[in-house]
Amino acid sequence: MQLAAEMRPDTEAALAEIIASAAASKTSLEIAGGGSKRAIGRPTNAAHLVSTRSLRGITLYQPNEMVMSARAGTLLSEVQSVLARGNQMLAFEPLELAGVVGGDARQATIGSIFATNASGPRRLAVGAARDHLMGIRGVNGRGEVFKNGGRVMKNVTGYDLCKGLAGSWGTLAVFSEVTFKVMPKPPASTTLVLLGLSDEIAIEVLCSVMGTPYEITGAVHIQQHLAVTLDHMGLRGQGKSVTAFRLEAPPKSIAYRRDKLTAALKVYGQLQDLEQKSSEAFWDEMTRLSVFEGSDHPLWRLSTAPGKGPTVVAAIGRYMPVSAVYDWSGGLVWIDLPVTTDAGAADVRRVIASHGGHATLIRASASTRASTDVFQTLEPGVQNLSRKLKATFDPANILNPGRMYVAF
């Protein structure tokens, strides 16, 4: 078949036909949903774009079984509004970085959320997107339609490709339909805030509250010069760093836990409360990293042991000015660096290598992303397995070639 510059198959069979045809002619394809994340990763330089945006529609929703299925191109916003009507939610709190990288967040699809394993603050408590993905249908680079998993939460029948493919950025297969666990919305939400803490003390506090039995569902620290750019009026006006953690439970439980935590933390300062709407508005900002919007500075995502977050930031800070937001009680660090030819990659990578974890360059110019490793260079053993995995799913290397790694 003739491949067009942009193709929007509206059935799984049509998607498979396109990919099979491209595989036969070894034609590279850029894979996208609504395109909100196209500026993340290395440029693919593919001449043809395959978008799943016409594969739309929620195909199953059983609130009593906490399960939903949707075709991959269904808008995230549609999924979220249908869930909201059932008083439910995507518990991993999808992270949507369109505002940070210059995409249109309204176009984000549910397939892209799982394909990029885009997990927000609540990941710390309830698991990542990959932990909520129960079933998939899709097409691999051979043009074969396949399924894995199902619509039930407990399923160990065969290998777990839901996890294997979550976060593979369209380089192994293209989802046509995803089935995922949904959760009831919490009865109430309150965020407790400490102001003016240093990074080290803040992470000490957050790690200690995560070690309490009070089921904290979000734990972040925002440095002072970023905190003053929050949209949240109550916090931006304080002029101080913000250390925040969230309680989600019935109101009586929140009151009880707040009292316990207030007593335990009084040496660190006066805890302030963000009640319901104010709390929700704050975490909404955290799922889109609003403090990094409107800049062209390189933005990095660092994943490390929570307690090591401040050490890693301080080490990078010896080479250049760093602005940091700590999520996941310090285990996920977003850092903004000055514009340089390699976006700071050499220093960031050296530091992360000596502390453990990995770094991903989220925002940089296309030329920088083309010339720098965007995803962490893998250890030889892992790289070898990853390369073979790519080759078995996509032997012709046509799906988002080079998006994650230069060689595959």
Added chain:
Amino acid sequence: MSSILLPDADVDIVARRVDIVKELQALLGRDRVIGDEDGRRAYETDALTAYRCMPLAVVLPQSTEEVAKALKYCHANGIKVVARGAGTSLAGGALPAEDAVVITVSKMKRVLDLDYPNRIARVETGITNLAITGTVAKDGFFYAPDPSSQLACTLAGNIGMNSGGAHCLKYGVTTNNVLGLRIVLMDGEIVDIGGAHLDSGGYDLLGLIVGSEGQFGIVTEATVRIIKAAEGARPMMLGFQSSEVAGQCVSAIIGAGLIPVAIEFMDRPAIQICEAFAKAGYPLDVEALLIVEVEGSDTEIDDQLSDITEIAKQFNPSVIKVSDSPEMSAKIWKGRKSAFGAVGRIADYICMDGTIPLGRLPEVLVAITEICQRHQLKVANIFHAGDGNLHPLILFDANDPASAERAELAGNEILTLCVKVGGCLTGEHGVGIEKRDLMHVQFNATDLALQMRIKTVFDPDWLLNPAKVFPLDARLMAEIPERRERTVRTVRSAA
């Protein structure tokens, strides 16, 4: 039951058995290798005891490096390997083969690092599931997945099968609680994946390895999440006059947005058997019993149990009983967790492990009863109701081959039904050999080929636990290397 197609043993390898044992002993030390018949016999089966096979040799390494040496040797000599933890697999996952060396990590059980601020424990995988919690319990932490065999089963086996348990409704299964691992590949290469951070970089190899049934490599170390225990926990019992109504009550609890830590279901036969064994205080005059457990402070527990009671009352329960002491709570759970052992006292049984969408529960329970009656068998139903994971225990007489055959047929019908209503063959026990030939029911040839090619990525020669998980006839089209696919009917030895 009693027979399953297994690939022909490699006669050249079997003929070299004595030399292989000697060479392994020279490589690893005499105390690390079991070659004598009595010693090997202890490893001839796992918890699926209907199937037995003497392994070529048994290796008990005490370090990752020793595992690597053993695997490298086997790889160089084309010898198959079956990885084993404590041998508690209900699916035959650790069943040896005549031409395979069993490598067990059971001697590797050290705790390598406890890190409370980062809420992780790094351990060798021969540690038992319960010992992880045992290590951190003094500081108020626990390791969440809790399979019923947790006293004996190893973390290695849990990782192999992606084990669950009663409390995974709230805390997830093994794959949700493992952050990093060290795996030895078949050629002896040692690979570290993930670590103390919450997501591993690149492709999610961790997610693929957990649940790969010992077919990708031998996992020798793991970094697992540990969680601060709630201030308290308390179960309640709800008794109903029909299983159907009990199922509706479960749906209503979940539908109301309440997620208890656990919701366990037992039907009348299961209740009677468990009560007779454990004296748990279960009501004997109900058709179905739910054990619902919640967590929190005393007040929080009271509030949640009161909400659940209000919902349950809409379904006319004949028993509502909240535990009023730690002793009573322990007894309630002892009854449930000893269910398999209790059933085993009165009959032989096979334990099914299908999962179904919760909404189909009433019709599936009716069908299970019908299937077992048709095969003239008794069944006791126990399951994790919150997530639809069924454990029908089909009772039979192992001394009566016809009864055993009927039990297997009934089991296959039940699992096929689970798939038909939108569920799956196995929720937490794994495929092993037990469900291998039913994989066609759930997956088509393309689905299976895709998975088998992933095995080839990790184990190009198909030497690791090769006879398991994938139907033998599905292998030919999946570019699986030539492994002498001629098959013979291998009959179990008499139990």
